[in-house]
Amino acid sequence: MAVFLSIIIPAYNEERRIGQTLQGILRYLRRQVYSAEIIVVDDGSCDATVSAVTKFHGKDPAVQLLQNDRNRGKGFSVRNGFLHASGDYLLFSDADLSTPIEEVEKLLTALREPCDIAVASRALPESHIELHQPGYRRNMGRLFNVVVRALMVPGVRDTQCGFKCFTRKAALDICHRMICDRFAFDVEMLYLGSLLGYRIREVPVVWRNSSETRVHVCRDSASMMYDLLRIRWNDLCGRYREYR
Helix, strand or coil: CCCCEEEEEEECCCCCCHHHHHHHHHHHHCCCCCCEEEEEEECCCCCCHHHHHHHHHHHCCCEEEEECCCCCCHHHHHHHHHHHCCCCEEEEECCCCCCCHHHHHHHHHHHCCCCCEEEEECCCCCCEEEECCCHHHHHHHHHHHHHHHHHCCCCCCCCCCCEEEEEHHHHHHHHCCCCCCCCCHHHHHHHHHHHCCCCEEEEECEEECCCCCCCCHHHHHHHHHHHHHHHHHHHHCCCCHHHC
16 A cells, blocks of 8 residues: 655654654554554664564554664664655654644645645744743754855755655655765755755744753754765765766
């Protein structure tokens, strides 16, 4: 049977919340008329994440597990999931469901209007933030996005929300060209989408901060800034154009 929606969840040491996340997504999907699959990509976890996902697969084959050979990064995990997905539309979602799964309806509506990439956004006036990040994280995020808009994706106000949906063609076109394995992969995906002429639309969503975020403000921000420069350098060197 054809799959309408593939949901990719990158997971690293998520044993505490992956069960609740999968329960919530499955509960939502059972109310839908379309077919769907959930692909959890384990990124070399050293806890019981794999065991927890395997139990769900035993009860519902819509839940699938992919395992990276070692810890490779969130970008690598999303790419791995996309390349194994069967859906007409491919969504990646953070494991904490900071953006509730129900918000996918807004992204799917945008894709049918049409666009090729629907980006969940916390920065639009219509967005509803139920639980805010601490002020220092909000300020760092705003600064990062100013740089992103100046250098990479001028029309997108929030590139880092972990909830984005792609048409199958756009997703695979982009994934075959990606180089970034870690946190700046969102920017690379959107940058490549823009270079390839895909239509990108930002969509306001409901969002709530998770206190268990693993993004370290100083270390990971510096790494992401470095990756931004790498993305521009890769483009200037023609590394993305080689695949066109």
